[in-house]
Amino acid sequence: MPNYTAIQKDFYRESGKWLSIFQIWAKCINPNLHYIYVFRKAQKYKKKSIPGMFWRFTLRHYQIKYGFQIYPETEIGEGFYLGHWGALVINPKAKIGKNCNIAQGVTIGQQNRGKNEGFPVIGDEVWIGSNAVIVGNITIGNNVLIAPNSYVNFDVPADSVVMGNPGKIFPSLIATEGYINNKI
Structure with a gap:
């Protein structure tokens, strides 16, 4: 290439x-x-x-x-895709991998107290649905789909789907298949 x-x-x-x-x-x-x-x-x-x-x-x-x-301080990998515009908040200390999709209403923020005090690190090929909230010193693995309206304040392994509030993890090797197009 x-x-x-x-x-x-x-x-x-x-x-x-x-x-x-x-x-x-x-x-x-x-x-x-x-x-x-x-x-x-x-x-x-x-x-x-x-x-x-x-x-x-x-x-x-x-x-x-x-x-x-x-x-501009936010580390976001290449192939960044915003699905819709409006009401999106990403903490400047968060880290996001390549080929990630983020929909409207999403918050990726810090947690100020407790065991997960800090900022999220999000892997490659992650799809984050509308109004999802991802907070704290957590790690989201590669090939993860975070369903709309999910609340995630815990680590998520690679090849997973997260749904709900509080979020629940469902293993899936094809978590983002058909959701993340034109990968680089």
Whole structure:
């Protein structure tokens, strides 16, 4: 595979096609893709550089406009996909692997006390459904589907489906099959 940028890999997830910069700009009419574009630009430049300040200011504008609260400090792997726009919160210290899908209303946050005080680490090829909440110093393995409206404050092994509030784990080798398309 040629040396594609993180932005190209993120946009590949949406279309299944490798796009030029002009094609990427044309797709930025979609709020999800537009936000990802600005997010990746804000990540690329140092905080105190002029381009860095510009992209962070622009990102802040789109955080307010679209309802995404994802900061440039958040480590998110390539092939990031936002299914819908609005009301999404990801703590800046959370870590998310590659080829992950996140739907609207999701919260990935810190837990401030107790045995799981801290931030989540989410593996590769994880699909997170609408209004799911993932909190605390927990690890979500690879190939995990977190069903809509699930509450997860515990470790989840790879190849699993999590459902419910409180969440229950169901082993599945095909947990995200058909949910995560155009993997990079």
